[in-house]
Structures are given as structure tokens and as C-alpha cells.
Amino acid sequence: MGEIGAKRWNFGANEVVERSSSLSIREYLNTLISNLDEGDTRPVIALGHGDPSPFPRFSTDPSAVKAICDAVSSTKFNNYASASGIPAARKAVAEYLSRDLSYQISPNDVHITSGCLQAIEILISALANPGANILLPRPTYPMYDSRASFSQLEVRYFDLLPENGWDVDLDAVEALADDKTVAIVVVNPCNPCGNVFSRQHLQKIAETACKLGILLIADEVYDHYAFGDKPFVSMAEFAEIVPVILLGAISKRWFVPGWRLGWMVTLDPHSIMKYSGFVQSLTNVINISTDAVTFIQGAIPEILGNTKEEFFSVKLEKMRECAEICYEEIMKIPCISCPSKPEGSMFTMVKLNLSLLEDISDDLDFCCKLAKEESLIILPGRAVGLKNWLRITFAIELDLLIDGFSRLKNFSQRHSKKKP
Numbered sequence: 001m002g003e004i005g006a007k008r009w010n011f012g013a014n015e016v017v018e019r020s021s022s023l024s025i026r027e028y029l030n031t032l033i034s035n036l037d038e039g040d041t042r043p044v045i046a047l048g049h050g051d052p053s054p055f056p057r058f059s060t061d062p063s064a065v066k067a068i069c070d071a072v073s074s075t076k077f078n079n080y081a082s083a084s085g086i087p088a089a090r091k092a093v094a095e096y097l098s099r100d101l102s103y104q105i106s107p108n109d110v111h112i113t114s115g116c117l118q119a120i121e122i123l124i125s126a127l128a129n130p131g132a133n134i135l136l137p138r139p140t141y142p143m144y145d146s147r148a149s150f151s152q153l154e155v156r157y158f159d160l161l162p163e164n165g166w167d168v169d170l171d172a173v174e175a176l177a178d179d180k181t182v183a184i185v186v187v188n189p190c191n192p193c194g195n196v197f198s199r200q201h202l203q204k205i206a207e208t209a210c211k212l213g214i215l216l217i218a219d220e221v222y223d224h225y226a227f228g229d230k231p232f233v234s235m236a237e238f239a240e241i242v243p244v245i246l247l248g249a250i251s252k253r254w255f256v257p258g259w260r261l262g263w264m265v266t267l268d269p270h271s272i273m274k275y276s277g278f279v280q281s282l283t284n285v286i287n288i289s290t291d292a293v294t295f296i297q298g299a300i301p302e303i304l305g306n307t308k309e310e311f312f313s314v315k316l317e318k319m320r321e322c323a324e325i326c327y328e329e330i331m332k333i334p335c336i337s338c339p340s341k342p343e344g345s346m347f348t349m350v351k352l353n354l355s356l357l358e359d360i361s362d363d364l365d366f367c368c369k370l371a372k373e374e375s376l377i378i379l380p381g382r383a384v385g386l387k388n389w390l391r392i393t394f395a396i397e398l399d400l401l402i403d404g405f406s407r408l409k410n411f412s413q414r415h416s417k418k419k420p
């Protein structure tokens with residue numbers, strides 16, 4: 001694709017890949033990290049990405065670690081797994097998800113994946129027929145956008161409405177869809193907004209998807225991470241209305257994203273996905289994808305079946321405490337505002353009021369200067385589709401969270417317009 005020296009080479013940069021990766025959070029985080037001041041002796045505080053696993057406050061349950069060790073020691077899981085996962089793991093996920101449902105999920109409908117992210121990759125690949133489009137939320141979890149771009153699946157955005165607690169703008173969904181629209185994605189509890197959908201709203205989303213004749217993809221990787229007034233309700237409850245694909249993982253609830261264990265569940269009581277041929281396409285993509293590590297799968301029955309309720313309730317309470325402090329601290333800083341108090345997941349979105357700042361041009365400028373001057377990493381809203389907003393995670397150690405906000409306060413004061 002170009003001449004290097006005197007010779008022509010046929011390979012080179014791939015524009016599709018470049019476009020896709022430019023949408024990723026990692027790209028933005030790398031930009032911010034490159035702005036850090038090496039002379040600053042303070043520890044870097046990372047409120048830009050959600051991985052609380054390094055912090056003692058959010059350490060995983062020792063019983064889960066033991067389950068992994070036992071699975072390895074048994075030497076029973078040194079083999080390749082079957083494409084959709086080992087039967088015991090599929091059964092364990094079906095039982096785990098069915099605990100809170102009014103019906104039983106069949107293990108045959110469960111496909112084990114290498115984290116929730118691989119479920120997204122497989123699903124987007126299977127949906128990407130030439131000419132098709134998919135409806136994604138704005139703000140978004142950008143891996144959907146990157147994968148869609150990579151698979152050349154057209155993306156159309158519907159808004160989540162901050163003034164309505166980040167509910168889906170259902171009128172916009174109807175206006176966006178046409179006969180090439182294949183699916184809609186909803187994330188609940190929501191990354192990046194930190195809201196939890198009510199049962200009534202979930203039902204309305206399902207009814208809208210049914211009306212449009214599209215698949216409903218429910219990303220529930222933050223299942224049960226609801227610490228406000230609204231309980232977590234799974235979209236699985238509405239599979240009678242519209243075919244649902246449920247995505248999940250142990251990454252967030254057990255604080256082990258590095259274990260790479262997730263799932264994709266097809267909920268299709270009226271066999272719509274099956275007779276449309278989509279289930280077969282999904283199976284075909286699974287057949288050409290790598291499997292989740294077998295010994296992690298081997299530990300899943302123990303992890304999902306025997307983690308004590310107390311582990312979840314203690315960690316949820318710790319997350320609620322972090323969210324509470326985060327919200328209080330946000331309210332003390334004039335140039336940012338949080339339209340909707342976080343009630344789930346590990347994130348919240350805040351709006352930047354640039355008119356109060358004197359030398360900040362936009363969200364990216366704010367975050368780059370913040371990294372440089374305060375060794376504090378916060379994600380610019382544009383990384384999740386909302387320019388001049390910020391996404392903040394509160395899932396870190398409390399003293400770091402408080403220190404982070406004091407740096408944010410100092411920074412904001414320093415850059416505020418001075419009153420004459």
C-alpha cells in the first residue's frame with residue numbers, strides 16, 4: 001500500500017480498524033495518561049475506567065478464588081471446552097439467572113463467552129448483515145460502537161434523557177428504526193449513566209422493540225448493582241413480549257474482570273430467533289470464536305452456586321457509600337452538575353458548565369489539563385458520546401475518592417472565571 005525505500009509493499013494501515021479503535025475508551029485513556037506530569041509525586045487517581053478489583057474495598061470473595069484453585073488442581077479442566085461452554089457451566093448460569101425469574105432458563109440457551117465483551121463481539125458479528133443498522137444509546141458503552149464500526153454495521157443513536165433519570169427516549173427509537181433495523185441495545189444498570197430502569201420502563205422498551213420487529217439486547221453486566229430506590233429487574237422478564245438476548249458476566253459483581261467469564265443467553269419462548277435463522281448464525285459465529293478458559297468455566301458452578309448472599313450485600317453497601325460521597329462532592333463543585341443521582345453500576349455522568357471556566361475549551365481539554373495538573377484521570381464525555389460531559393467512576397477506595405474530588409475542586413477553582 002505504499003513505497004518504503006525503493007520498494008512497494010502491498011500491506012499497510014486498515015482504515016476500518018482505525019475508525020473503530022478511535023471510538024474506544026482505551027484511546028482516550030491513553031491520551032490522558034500521556035498528559036500526566038511525571039514530576040508530580042502524588043499517586044495518579046483513576047476515575048476514568050471502572051475496574052475496582054485492585055482495591056481491598058472491592059476484593060473478590062475468597063470462596064471464588066478457592067473455586068478457581070480447586071478447578072485447576074482437579075486437572076479435570078485441561079481440555080478444550082465445547083463451543084458454547086462446558087455443560088456444567090451453562091447449567092450453572094441458567095440456574096443463577098433463573099433464581100430471580102418467574103420461569104426457568106434452559107442451559108441450551110446459555111452460551112459461555114470470554115467476558116461480556118466477547119458476547120458483544122459475537123453478537124454484533126452475527127447481526128452485521130450488509131445494509132443493516134442497530135440502535136445504540138447515547139451516552140453509550142463504546143465497545144458496541146467500535147464493534148459495529150468494525151463489522152460495518154450502521155449505528156443509529158437514541159438519547160437517554162438526563163432530565164428523566166436517563167430513561168430511553170422511546171419516541172426517538174421509533175423515529176430512528178426502519179426495515180433494516182435489526183436490534184436495540186440497552187444497558188441496565190447503566191454504564192455510563194448510573195441509572196436503573198423501572199419495571200414499567202423495561203416493559204415499554206420491550207413493547208417498542210416488538211412493535212418495530214427488532215431484537216432486544218439487554219446488557220446486564222451490572223446485574224443486581226442497584227443501590228437506590230429502584231430494584232434491579234432483568235429484561236428476561238419480558239421475553240414473552242419480544243426476543244431478548246441477555247448479556248452478563250462475573251466480571252463486575254465478583255470484581256474479577258480479568259477472569260474473562262461471561263455469557264450470552266437467547267430468550268426466545270416463541271422461537272422467533274430460531275425460525276428467523278438468527279440462532280443458527282449466532283452458533284456459526286460461536287463456532288469460529290475462541291472459548292472461555294476451561295478451568296474458569298469449571299469453577300463457575302461453585303462460584304455462581306455458592307457465593308454467600310452476605311458477600312453481595314456488603315459490597316453493594318460499599319458501592320452505595322462511594323456513590324453517595326461522589327454525589328455529595330459533585331454538588332460542591334460549581335462547574336459540574338449531576339442531573340440524576342447514581343443508583344446503580346459504578347458510574348455517573350456530570351455536565352460541564354464551560355461558561356464558568358476561563359481557559360477550558362471543552363471536555364477533552366478539561367480532562368487533559370486535569371491529568372497534567374492534578375494527576376487525576378476522568379473520562380471526557382465525548383468518549384461515551386456526550387461532548388462537554390464527564391463520566392466519573394466512584395468504585396475506588398474511599399480515601400482516593402475523597403482525594404480525587406479535592407483535586408477536582410482545586411482544579412475547578414483555579415480555572416474558574418474570576419469575578420471582577
Ligand SMILES: *Cc1c(COP(=O)(O)O)cnc(C)c1O
Binds near residue numbers: 252
Ligand atoms: C464492563 C462492561 C462490559 C464488558 O464486560 P467484561 O466481562 O469485562 O468483558 C460490557 N458491557 C458493559 C456495559 C460494561 O460496563
